[in-house]
Amino acid sequence: MKCPFCKQADSRVIDSRAAEDGTTIRRRRECNGCGKRFTTYEVVEKLPLMVVKQDGRREVFKRDKILNGVVRSCDKRDISMERIVALVNEIERDVRNTMEQEVPSSKIGELVMNRLKDFDEVAYIRFASVYRKFADISSFLEELKVLQAHKGEETKDK
Numbered sequence: 180m181k182c183p184f185c186k187q188a189d190s191r192v193i194d195s196r197a198a199e200d201g202t203t204i205r206r207r208r209e210c211n212g213c214g215k216r217f218t219t220y221e222v223v224e225k226l227p228l229m230v231v232k233q234d235g236r237r238e239v240f241k242r243d244k245i246l247n248g249v250v251r252s253c254d255k256r257d258i259s260m261e262r263i264v265a266l267v268n269e270i271e272r273d274v275r276n277t278m279e280q281e282v283p284s285s286k287i288g289e290l291v292m293n294r295l296k297d298f299d300e301v302a303y304i305r306f307a308s309v310y311r312k313f314a315d316i317s318s319f320l321e322e323l324k325v326l327q328a329h330k331g332e333e334t335k336d337k
């Protein structure tokens with residue numbers, strides 16, 4: 180980023196903020212050569228994250244969908260909204276960290292379940308039962324076994 184006054188390329192950022200629509204970042208910079216300040220606008224390349232549903236249809240990733248699912252799973256549990264939102268933030272980060280442009284909905288479900296496992300057992304089972312659409316009691320018990328095995332491993336670690 181060249182200084183518009185002395186053309187030196189060396190400057191430091193003193194303030195950054197995203198524009199309202201999130202597509203540009205406005206940066207205040209100070210030139211390390213002449214000390215003058217100037218503003219730059221940088222375009223953020225942000226392609227929408229797509230979710231591929233089971234039937235192959237695609238839709239734009241919406242964190243609200245995850246939030247709603249988790250809130251429903253945590254119904255009547257003693258869990259603050261603050262903790263739920265923090266959890267959903269972590270899940271969203273997990274999803275974005277896959278670095279894929281298109282993420283299968285099944286993958287997102289797994290990421291949610293991974294986080295819920297250590298978050299709240301009841302919420303986990305509830306989410307799993309909706310998500311996996313347990314056809315019968317045996318698949319439900321199967322999931323319970325997975326959870327218990329997971330807990331067993333944790334105790335071993337400690």
Ligand SMILES: [Zn+2]
Pocket residue numbers: 182183184185186187210211212213214215
């Ligand atoms: Zn300068």
